[in-house]
Amino acid sequence: MHVLVTGGAGYVGSVVSAHLLAAGHRVTVLDDLSTGHADAVAPGAALVPGSIADRAATDVAFGRSTIDAVVHCAAKSLVAESVRAPELYWSNNVGGSLALLEAMRKHGVGRIVFSSTAATYGEPESVPILESAPARPTNPYGSSKLAVDQMLASYANAYGFSAVSLRYFNVAGALIGDGLSLGERHATETHLIPIALQVAAGTRPALSVFGTAYPTPDGTCVRDYIHIIDLADAHLRALEWTARSEQAHLVCNLGSGSGNSVLEVVEAVRRVTGSPTPTVAHPNRSGDPAVLIASNGLAQEVLGWAPTRDLEQMVLDAWNFAQQPARSA
Ligand SMILES: NC(=O)c1ccc[n+]([C@@H]2O[C@H](COP(=O)([O-])OP(=O)(O)OC[C@H]3O[C@@H](n4cnc5c(N)ncnc54)[C@H](O)[C@@H]3O)[C@@H](O)[C@H]2O)c1
Structure with missing residues (x-):
């Protein structure tokens, strides 16, 4: 199949593109390079530089040859x-x-x-969070994503349309190997x-830990981390789902189904890097829930997907990516 990947010069889109190409599919990337990098476009994918909002650019992207499906990653994503x-x-x-x-x-x-x-769920009433949980985003970023979910349902x-909204939890790790090195290169890293x-590498003095008295085992926030390669695999499965479903919109969480606290992540970073990785405690940030963990039962049931890589692997792959020769952020 020929897939148009919007945002394919960014973190998620570049790895999804590489995964699709490795599975034998054809990929065209549409990206305005506002936060992405032309050199992150997966080798073998064609880049159309331009915005999803620009009719001339989408005409070029869709007009090159028949596009079978779209993976839509292009967005601003800083809360x-x-x-x-x-x-x-x-x-x-x-x-x-x-416009897309x-x-x-x-x-x-x-x-x-x-x-x-x-972020479409906002502060959850209970965890793990099911797709049927109320969607009450607490910031315009989450609201904008929820609006697109609803747009897809109406289309x-x-x-x-046959559409899947994949609700990612915290994506981490990198794709390294077979001549590829794709990972996070955000100029504003959050x-x-x-x-x-x-x-750990010594390019920041200390890690700010926001909140140390949450009702969690060690007092720090707990989040659900998912490896970028597992995430990419879910996109291929979701594309296959769209081929066998008509006039349907599926909302599906992508997470590991378990959580790690900030301090557990720091411990993993210390183990992988051997660096002391100092931390500094700060007050809670408003709107930061104590625990966010995905229910991933629907992804398992409908997409036949399950995460296969743990936190240690995410940290190791992200570290190996960060250790590679300097590239622009
Ligand atoms: N990284 C995460 O943990 C995470 C978690 C949940 C959801 N998401 C979502 O996943 C998607 C990808 O995130 P990411 O971390 O790869 O971000 P990213 O900033 O690395 O990638 C986004 C890409 O979209 C491009 N882009 C932005 N606006 C565009 C436009 N109007 N037209 C064309 N291209 C445009 C950017 O240049 C960039 O290459 C985003 O939609 C984000 O909201 C990411």
């Missing part, structure tokens, strides 16, 4: 920025996605897998594992 400048998120994530869906209609493509997020109903690895 704090979304609170400060929500218009960027409504415009890029929601307006851009609407209209381009799909124009070009007769009705299969899509979307990068949704655990499935009205236009027969994810715990790459930040902790920067401390």
Whole structure:
């Protein structure tokens, strides 16, 4: 199949592209390179530089040859920025996605897998979080993703789209090997594992731990981490699901189904790197729930997917990626 991967020059999109290519599929990437990198586009994929919101760019991306399905990763994804400048998120994530869906209609493509997020749930009433849990995002980033989930449901109903919203929890790790080296290169890094690895490498003085008195075993926040390669595999399975489903929208969590505290992640970083990795305690950040863990039963049941790589592997792969020669962030 020929897949259009939006955001394929970014962290998730680059690894998903590589995974699709390795499975024998064809990939075209549409990316405006706002946070992505042209040299992260998986070898063998064709890059169309441009925005999902730009009709001329989508005409080129869809017009090159028949596209069978879309994996839609392109988005802005910084929670704090979304609170400060929500218009960027409504415009890029929601307006851009609407333009993409209209381009799909124009070009007769009705299969899509979307990068949704655990941030659509907001503060959970109970964990593990089921897909049926109320979606009450606590910031414009989460709201913008939920709006696209709802947009997909309406396009499935009205236009027969077959769509999957994959609600990722915390994605980590890298894809290294077979001449590939793809991992996180965010200029503004907000994810715990790459930040902790920067401390281990000595490029940051200490790791800020926000909240040490949560009702968790060691007092720090617990999150659900998922390896980027397991995540990529779920996209292929979701694309296969869209081929056998019509006029349907599936919302599906992607997480390990278990949690690790901030201090457990720091311990894993210390074991993998051998560095003391100092930490500094700070007060809780508002809106940071104590525990976020996915129920992944639906992904197992419907997609036949299960995570196979643990936290140690995520930290090791991210460390090996970070140790490679300097590239632009
Ligand atoms: N990384 C995570 O832990 C995580 C967790 C939950 C959800 N997500 C979602 O997964 C997706 C990918 O995240 P990531 O970590 O790879 O981010 P990223 O910033 O590395 O990748 C996003 C890519 O989209 C591109 N892009 C942004 N706006 C665009 C537009 N209008 N047109 C074309 N390209 C555009 C950027 O240049 C970048 O290459 C995002 O939608 C994000 O919300 C990520």
